[in-house]
Amino acid sequence: MKKALILGKNGQVAWELMRACPQGWQAQACGREEVDLQEFSSLAGQVAELEPDLLINAAAYTAVDKAESERDEAYALNQQAVANIAAIAAEQGIPLVHLSTDFVFDGSKSSPYTAADEPAPLSVYGASKLAGEQEILDRALPNALILRTSWVYSSHGQNFVKSMLRLMSDPQREHLSIVCDQVGTPTWARALARAIWAAGDMMCAGQNPGGTRILNWTDAGVASWYDFAVAIQELALERGLLEGRIPIHPIPHTDYPTPATRPAYSVLDKAGFAQEFAVQPQHWRNQLGCMLDDLAEAEAGQ
Template sequence: MQRVLLFGSHGQVGWELQRQLPESVELLALSRAQADISNQEQISGIAASFHPDLIINAAAYTAVDLAESESEKAYAINRDGAAHCAVAAAEQGARLIHLSTDFVFDGHRPTPYPTDSLRRPLGVYGASKAAGEVEVERILGSKVLILRTAWVYSAHGKNFVKTMLRLMKEKESLGVVGDQLGSPTWAAGLAAAIWRAGEEPGFHGIQHWTDAGVASWYDFAVAIQEEALALGLLSRAIPLQMIASSSYPTPARRPACAVLDKSASYAALGAAPHWRQALRQMLTDNDSE
C-alpha cells in the first residue's frame, strides 16, 4: 500500500482525489481546519505520525482579487505553506506533488507556455504561487512534481461553471469576458492525472496539466449554456454578450492568454479530453456534494 498524505481535502481537486482513491493507496486527507499548512510544526508533526510515501499539496489561497489586499495571508499559504509541505516530505523521504497555476505567467505569449518559461506573475496570487514553486524546488530538487493547471471546475465548491448555471437561471442576459484565453479543466480529470503521476516516480520537475483545447470565458459560458440546455439543467436560453476585460474591472489583473504546453505530461500520463467533452461529462454526472 502506498501511503499518501493529502492537504486541501475540501477543495475541488482534493474532493475529486478522494472520490477516485485507488485501492492500492492508504490516504490521510486533511482539510484546512484539520491541517494549517502555514504552520511548519503542525505539518511536520502530521507527516511524522503518518510516514507518507507521497504528499499531495492541493491546499492554496485562491481568492485572486482578495489576495491584492491580503498579500500576507496569500504568501503564508501559497509560499510558506508550500515550503512546509516540502520540508515535511524531505524529513520523511517522501515525494511531493505540489499544485500550481497558469497565473505564474503574464499571459503575453501568443503560443502555449513551455514548462521552463520565465515566471512573470501579474498579481499577488500569481506571485505567491510562483514563490511557492521556487521554495519547493529549492528544498526538494528532483523529488518534487510541480503540476501547473488552470480554470479548474467541478460539481464541488465554487467555480465558473456553477456560477454560470446559477446566473443563467436568475438573469435575463449576461456579459462574459471574451479577451482572456485559457483551458477549462475538470477537476476529475486532473485528479486522475495526479493519481497516475503518483505511480510514476520518474515524472517530476515542473509539468503542466489541463484539458485539451482553448477557450475564452465567453466561449466557456456559451458551451455551458448549450450543454446544460441539452441535458435539461436549464429551461431557457438567455442572451450572452462578449465583453472586454476593461468592461469588468477587478482588483487583480488576469493573464490574457496563459495556455499551457502539456505535451510532456500527455506523453507520460495519457492525453486529456477536449475541455468541451469533459464539461459535458461533468454536467451529465451532475454529482452534488
C-alpha cells in the same frame, strides 16, 4: 497498500482526488481542522502519524481578486505553507506533487506556455504561487512534481461553471456579459485528479526521472471565458439543468474591471506530462459534459 496524504481537504481538487483514488492506494485528506500548514510542527505531526508514501498539496489561497488586498494571507498559504511542506518532503524523502497555476505567466505569448518559459505574474495570487514553486525548487527534493494547471472547476465547491449556472437560472437576469479576450483552457478537477494519481503511481514506483520537475496539465483545447460560458449553457440545457436560454454577450476585459490583472493568454503545453506519465488530456468541452452529467446525477439523487 500505498498511502497518500492530500492537503487541502475542503477544495475541489482534493475532493476529486478522494473520489478518484485508485486501487492500491489509501488516501487521507486533511484540512485546516486537522493541520495548520503554516505551523511546521503541526504538519510534521500529521506526516509522522500517517507515514505517507506520497504528499499531494492541493491547498492554496485561490481568491484571485481578494489576494490583492489580502497579500499576507495569500503568501502565508501559497509560500510559507509550501516551504513547510517542501522541507518535510525533503527531510523524509517523500515524493511530492504540488499544484500551481497558469497565473505565474503574464499572458504575452500567443503559443502555449511550457515549463521553460519565464514566469512573470501580473497579480498577487500569481506571484504568491510562483513564490511557493521557488520554495520547492530551492530544496533538493529527491522526487517532486510542480504541476501547473488552469481554470479548474468541479461539481463540488465554487467555480465558474456553477456561478454561470446560478446566473443563467436567475429569472430576473436578462442577459450575461462575459469576457471574450482572455484565453486559456478549462480543466475538470476529476481529470486533473486522475492525472495526479497517474503521476503519483509512477513517482512512488521510481519510474520517473526524480528530482524536481515543473510540468503542465489541463484538459485539451482552447477557450475564452465567453466560449466557456456559451458551452456551459448549451450542455446544461441538453441535460435539463437549465429551463431556458439567456443571451450571452461577449465583452472585452476592460468592460469588466477586476482588482487582479489576469493573463490574456494562458494556454499551457501539456506534452511533457503526457510523455512522462502516459496520460493524454481530453477536450475541455467533453470534460465539461462529464461534469454536468455528474451534477445532474447528484441533483437527481437529492
